[in-house]
Each structure stands twice: as structure tokens, then as C-alpha cells.
Amino acid sequence: MSIASKPRLVWFDANRVFAAFGVVLIHSSTDFSGQAFAQATPGERVIPVFLRSIGEFSGSEMFFMFSLFLMAMRVDKATPRYGSAISTQAQRLLVPFLFWAVFYAFFRLLKADAFNYAPYIWDQLGQTRNWLGYLILGKSQYHMHFLPTLFALFLFYPVMRAATRYPVLGLTVVITIGVMNNAQAFLWGLDIDPMLRDYMLRAIKIFGYVGYGMAAFAIYGLWNDGIPRGESRLIRRVGFYFAGLAYVATFPFFHVAFETGAWGVRAGWDFYGHFLMPIFVFFIFIGGQYLHWSERWSKLARYTFGVYLVHPLVIDLYDIAIFTTGLSPLMDPWMIVALRFAVALPMSFAIAIGLSKVLPLAWTVGLGPNPWEMLQSRTLAKAV
Secondary structure, eight states, X not given: OOOOOOGGGHHHHHHHHHHHHHHHHHHHSSOTTSSSOTTSOHHHHHHHHHHHHHHTTSSHHHHHHHHHHHHHHHHHHHOOOHHHHHHHHHHHHHHHHHXXXXXXXXXXXXXXXXXXXXXXXXXXXXXXXXXXXXXXXXXXXXXXXXXXXXXXXXTTHHHHHHHHHSGGGGGGHHHHXXXXXXXXXXXXXXXXXXXXXXXXXXXXXXXXXXXXXXXXXXXXHHHHHOOOHHHHHHHHHHHHHHHHHHHHHTHHHHHHHHHHSSOOOOOSHHHHHXXXXXXXXXXXXXXXXXXXXXXXXXXXXXXXXXXXXXXXXXXXXXXXXXXXXXXXXXXXXXXXXXXXXXXXHHHHHHHHHHHHHSHHHHGGGTSSOOHHHHHHHHHHHHHO
16 A cells, blocks of 8 residues: 655655544544434534544545555556456455454454443354455444455456546546435335345445546546646645535535434535545645655555554544543543544554564555465575
């Protein structure tokens, strides 16, 4: 998940770090069950809901955007065969995914035991259909959907490459996510097996998210051709404007959360505001490519993949700690959220950095050789 260290790409690394901040903030701004503090008053919910809205300026969809941008760069520079490119991505994505999918399937028991719903999790672990969901859809934890979905998107990269040559195709993201919204709403209205629905929803989501690939490949094509300093400033201004407009579009969604304490359904322009936001934020960063970015962004960016994978672990441990010690009833919702984020963000970076330093485990955060590669290296070393 790393990129070559080039001064003109530090803006890109800053975008990756910003996305990591956003994801952690999104998942920090809920109650213990993932909702918007349903038991609190609207006044007590206002800060957590507001912080959630800020986090959504750059969330998990941004991880799709910059991962697909990197894919565009790789296939443009190396033009690998399709089978070779997909095999490489399978090793980079699915090997860590299998590890974390199994890890979180059992790790959830810690929180389940503390909050008295462990029998429910044990029952899930004993069902084959749930394990298929864990290992195919990433349902063992709320963030694990990213890796199998991203791998599925990479299967469509030959289609996305057309947008590098014809950047106007990047605009098709509006169509693809619109179709996704309409088709998913239709599926939710059908009386079908919930597990089957999950697979159908994921398939539609993948087809819809191919639009992010079209946008990312188009943006890469424009950047690779060279964007002058003056035009970059124009792009940055446009990015700020449309990101602000997209934020305004999400107000109805967050108003529902403020009023009811439950996350509503994105259906209209609040849907488009949310799902187009990562593209507008990407414009802001690419428009700032000539700014004086600190190299520290590039150093931190190496660990954003790991931060994405481990931050729910830290959040769950935080929730267990303040719940079992009896502190949570003494804290207002905004205090729970603010302290959770203040703990989760640095600790997630610390764990990701720590895992990267331990060679046998570095592969779990995308920063080291896979287990069989290490075994092969040791075998060759002994042979020599």
C-alpha cells in the first residue's frame, strides 16, 4: 500500500493520512452499539453527530479512491498482464484480510463478554453461513468489507483504464452510484433471505464503486499529463466549493441522527453528497500539490493501511475499559467520543508502527513479506 517517495506526491500521502483521521473519527463518534446515542437528549447528541459529519469529509470511500489511484499508476507504468496484476493484488489484500477476518471474528468476544451478549457471538461463530460472510464479505467486523470489496474492484481495472485515456469518463461515477442507490433500495424492499440479500447488495456495491475507479483513473491521467500551478489552484478552489456543497447536502441525514439518535437512510441528495465527497476532497489535495508539504506526511502515510485495520481493536478496548470501570454513566456523550478519538488515533498508529517493526507480523499491515515468502527466504538462506 506504499508509494514511491516523490516530492510531488507528498500531497497524496497527506490525503491518505487525512483519510485515516476521518475513518477513526467516524467510528469514534457513536455509542457502544454504533448508534448516535439514542438514550441521550438531542442537545447531548449534537457534538457527536457534528464530529461524525466532519469525519465523513474523508472516510472509507477515500481509501478506495487513493487505492485505485495507486492501481492506475502501477498499471500505467508497468502494464502488467491481467493475471499477474490480479495475483499481486490478491497477495497484498486478501492475505492480510484473512488474518484480520479470523482475528476479529473471535476478538469481538471480549466486548461481547463485557456487554453481556457473548452467547449471541458464540452462536454466530458456530454457523457455517456466518463464516462465509466473514471470509467473503468481511462481516466479522464493521470495517472489514473494505479489503474484499477493493480486490473485487481491481478485477475491473481494464475497464477503468479507459478513463486514463478519456478523463471525461470519470464523470460516470455519478451514474454508477446512482444505479447502486436505486438497485439497493429495491433489494431492501424484497422479502428474501437476509444472507442472500447481503451478497446481492455487495455485488451491486462493487458495480457502483467501479465509478470510483473511473474517477481515480481519470484523475491520475490528468495528473500524469501535468497540471500547471495556476490550474491546480483553480482545481483546489473548485474542490473546496463542491466539498462544502456536498456537506450541506448531508444535513438531512445528520438531522435525523440528531433528532432520533439513529443513523438514517441516505436516499436523496444526502446520498450523493456523501458518496461524491471523496472525489471533491481528492480535488482539494491534488489542487494543493505545489504547496510546501512536510515529509512527515509521507512517513505517516506508510501506516494508514495498518491504522484502518487495527483502529476498531483500540476502540473496542476503550469501550470495554470505560464501561467495566463504571465511568461511562459519568461521562456526557461528547466526552466519550472526544476521549475515544484522542485514544484511538495515536494508539492505532502506534500499533501499526509496532507491527511493521516485527518482521514476522509486518505483512498483517501491508508492510512486509507474506509468511510463505519469509519461509522461502529462510530456506534459501540455509541452502546457501
